[in-house]
Amino acid sequence: MRGIAVVSRDRKIGLTASVVTVIGTAGTAAVSSHGRWAWAAASTAALVATGAQITALFGGKPASPDAAVGTGVRRVVNMPAPSAVFVDRKELLADFASFAKQVSSPVRARTFVIYGPSGFGKSRGAYACAEREFGRYDFIWLLDAGHDEALGLAFSRLARHLGLDESIAWDDLRDALWPALAATGRWLLVYDNVPDRDAVQAFLPRSGGGDVIVTTQGTDWQGYADVVTAVGPLPLKESVRLFQDFGIDSEAFAAETAAIAKAFGGRPLDMLQAASVMRAEQRSPRAYLASLTLDSENLPERDPAATPASVAAPSGAAGTAALASAPLVSAATPAIDYGDFRKAHPGAFALLALFCWFGSADIPGDLIRRQAREAADGPLAAALVDAASWDEAFQILTEYSLISGEHDQIGLHDGVRAAVRALSDPANCATAVRMLAAEFPRDPTDTSNWALFDSLAPHATQAAESAAQFGVEPAVRADLLVAVARYFHHRDYLDRAADLFRQAAIGYQAVNDSAGESRAHAGLSRVLFNVGADMPAAEDEARTALSLATEPADRCAAALALAQVLRETGRFDEGHEVLTAVLQPAGLVGQAPEVCLELANLARRSGRVGTALRDTKALVEAMAREYGVGHPSTGGALRQLGMALADVQSYDEARVALENSLKLFTVATGSDSQEMSLKAEESLGTVLVRLGRADEALVMLDHVVAAREGATDRNLPNIAGAKARRSDARRATGALDEALADVEDSIRIFSDLGSDGRAYLTMPLVRKGPVLADLGRVAEGEGVAREAVALSEEAHGQEHLLVAEAYRGLAEVLRVKGDVDGARAASERAEEIVAAALQR
Known part of the structure; x- marks a missing residue:
């Protein structure tokens, strides 16, 4: 049997490119072209054989397939490849083994938290736990949580893998994700590098069927985690073993x-880098x-040999005490002299300085590499001049x-990044911004690019926000922030989009770019x-x-934004x-369809019904010419036409327009199309x-109300209107009590909105009067109907169509x-x- 040479690289503090492990033929399915595990439709026997060889690297046994909760037929794992240089955290692995042996709750996900400072192997420990117990799970997935928008993007990628419609809003996507995840069998999600509990709370599972690992430096997990394990310094024995795994003679130099x-306080990251330096430079x-350069005053007082590698604790007071007493030590001495490294390897350091x-x-x-010729110069250009130069620099860094x-x-690793940034020229930051902007x-709206959006967005925001600190590439940086913000806005990641638009506006203002500043505002x-919480600020x-x-x-664009706020606050004229x-009178339909639709x-x-009918008919024709009859923009125009026709009681024509509109939105993708589909369904x-x-109408409107009330971002005016x-x-089908409950709910919601809802109160009041009359409460119904007439005249003027609707409601009650005569x-x-x- 011939083996295959697998280059194993850990994403955080793992193995270098030159450390090669030989795995037999049974292990080939476990290694993808990107150094990640990806098992699919593999047989149980092959999985067990592969698992046995992989976990042998960690000095332990794989989980027994007999004990597995999952099917044992299909495994999906996106964890980094196993590292051949990993010192067992025996307590950590034992804690997780005990945790994983318990059957996952069908009601809620259980959470296992690995806590500790930077560089102590939390991520590698989480990977090892997943690798060690992979036989117990059908689906294992790593979610990066290391920056503001990381989890939203990670969930988008997970949804894409699970075959979900990722075009829906991120909040709704999370709701849809849990049932899809449950269909995979028993699952394990690893939330890596979580800043604190608040940062991840909205993304934690909302149902059971699986388990969660969290790695974090945060200490606020008591009461939320089932197990909290603190990872501290490596004991001396394990530290020596780490050097031995790099081929360093630890016995001769005990x-x-x-x-x-001791100098590095038992911190694995520093010892890994120290071992790498000794091996690469053949130093003893x-x-x-x-x-x-050792500073004895800063050396850890406690010998790592006397320090437990981890502390397992339950939630609650006991967990708090355990974390407070956990010996978590930071290294006082850098493992690599970056100044010497830059002199010895200028090209590799320049590449590293760009990565940071x-x-x-x-x-x-x-x-x-694609952007190298346009964006790089000096040592960086030399490192990127051709494939051989890149490979050489990459090999040195690994x-x-x-x-x-x-x-x-x-x-x-964040520790490496911080050290290199301290020595890096801000010009490298400018280079990163230019590369990403290009x-x-x-x-x-182009869904084919969403995977690229997801992969580049975290890098774009990191580089752009760093560039702001140095004042480099302000215009390019602002353009990049606007591009990211527009994507986040489109995906309904609204808080982060708002933050990026604000940063972009400041950047444009700094260079007196009024056009760019206008776009950002x-x-x-x-x-x-869209947030709906602060209309004055939006205005x-x-x-x-x-x-x-x-x-x-x-x-x-600016006028459209203003007009939408004015419409939402009832200032239609x-x-x-x-x-x-x-x-403009010519050619703008194709350039700004949203403007025409809003107009x-x-x-x-x-109340300009004649104008609305004329404009919407022309708009439908123009949209069909510009975009085709099957485009969502045409659907929007058709919906406006259908509503205008309904206003003048041309119901058959309105039905045709709205049915066609609904068909277009039903097949379209994106959160905007889904919202427009609900609006078309409601109008129809x-x-x-x-x-x-x-009866047909009630089925549709039941669906609209359920969708409105079930949305994570509950838009109260939409719920009230539906x-x-x-x-x-309900009234037409004889369900009068239910009809009354609907209008009273609607009135309550609009009333609670204060002045913002007063303009819409006519809608439920017009309906409440006739319902009360049908229930035999005629005098009460007449009072409500007359109140609806008065309110509509006050809010919209005496000649508005909503006033006509109020008079129709009054006529029904009087009949x-x-x-x-009345x-x-x-x-x-x-x-x-x-x-x-109609004449206006």
Whole structure:
């Protein structure tokens, strides 16, 4: 049997490229082209054989397949490849083995927290736990949590792997992810490098069927974790073994290796790098020790040999006490003299100095090489001049354990990054920003680029925010931030999008780029509008954007942002005037379809029914020419047309337009299309009631209400509006008590919104009067109906279509009362208003 040579590289503090492990043929399925595990449809026998050889590297036995909760048929693992240089954390591995042996709860996920300072092997320990117990799980997945947006992007990648529609909003994506994960069997998620509990709380599993490992420096896990294990310094015996695994004669230099271990406080990262230096430079432990500058006052007082490797503790007070007493020591002495390294290997150091401005995981080496000629100079250019130079620099860095991973998925430990940044020229940060700006996609609606968005976004934000500290590449940096913010906005990661738009606006202002600043403020306004919590702030941002904009496209974007806020706060006439002022008479439909759609919407809302009908019909034709009849933009125009036709009681034509609109949105992707699909369904349901098809309408409106109420970002006006419209279907089917409950819920929601909801109170009040009359509460119903007329006239003026609707509601109540003349007068007033509106 011939073996295969596998280069194993740990992403955090693992093995260098020259450490090669020979694994037999049964192990070939366990190693992917990127040094990651990926088992799929492998037989149980092959998995057991592979697992036995892999876990032999860790000095222990693999989990028995008989004990596995999973099927034993399919394994999916994206963990880094096993490292042949890993010193057992026996207590840690034993703690997790005991944890994993317990059957996962079907109700909630159990959490195993590995706590400790930087460089003490938390990540490698988590990988080892997963590797050791992989036979107990069907699906193991690593989630990077090392920066602000890391988990959102990691969940997007996981959803893509599970075959979910990743185009839905991230909050909704998380809800859909747990059932999909449960379908894989027993699962294990590893949340790596979590800053604190708050950073990960929203992403923790919401159902059972699996387990969670968290690695963190945070201490706030009591009451949330089932097991907390503190990882401290390596004992002397294990430290010596680490040097031995690098081929260093620890027996001949026992005193020196012990002194080195003590100098670094038993921190694995430093000892790994020390061993790498000794091997790469063929230095003895004695020579290496002599080269260290030791400060005896800063050396750890406690001998690592007397320190337990980990402390396992339950949650609660006992866990708090255990963490407080855990001996967690930081190294006082750098393992590598970076100044000497830069002199000896200028090209490799220049490459490392570039890496340190990217994120810490999955640094895109392929991107760097593609951009090298345009963005690099000096030693960096020499390192990137050709494939051989790149390979040489990459090999040096891996030999010194300064990086890990593969050429296109490079890992860099935060401790290394901090040390190199202190010596790095800010020009390297500028280079990183230029490289990422050149590669980052600009169209967030193009789903084919979403995998690239997800992989580059963490690096883009890291580099751009670092560049702000040095004041380098302000314009390029701001452009990059806007591109990332637009993607986050499109994916409904709104808080982070708002933060990036703000940073971009500051960057543009610094270089007097008013056009860029306008785009950033307009983007921020749109985000704040979607959040819905601060409409005055959204309006201020939009007005600022409009005041700065000079180009037609920028003016349209700013005006659209402002008009949406004005529409949401009931100022329809003002919104219509804002858009009319910027909309050019020719050629802008193709450039700004959203502007045209909003203009038609505001024309309808402000009572300009004739204008709305004329504009929406023209808009449908223009959209069909510009985008094709099957494009979502055409669907938006059709929905506006259907609503305008319904306003003038042309219900058959309205039904056709809305059905076609719904078809287009149903097949489209993206969170915007899903929202528009719900709106089209809601409008169509209302029209079907008018056409006597209340049973069909009720099914649709039930679905809309359920979707609105089940959304993680509950938009209260949308919920209130959907319930008010559902009351029509319930009333038409005879479910009068349920209809009344809907309108009362709607009134309560709009009332709670204060002035922002007052403009919409007419909608449920118009419906409540007739429902009360049908229930026999005619006098009460008449009072409500007259209140609806008065409120609609106050809010919208006497000639608005919503006033006509209020008069129709009053007419219905008066008919039930037997007041024929009053009912006729109310109906005639409604028709007068409609006729006048058609002329505007």
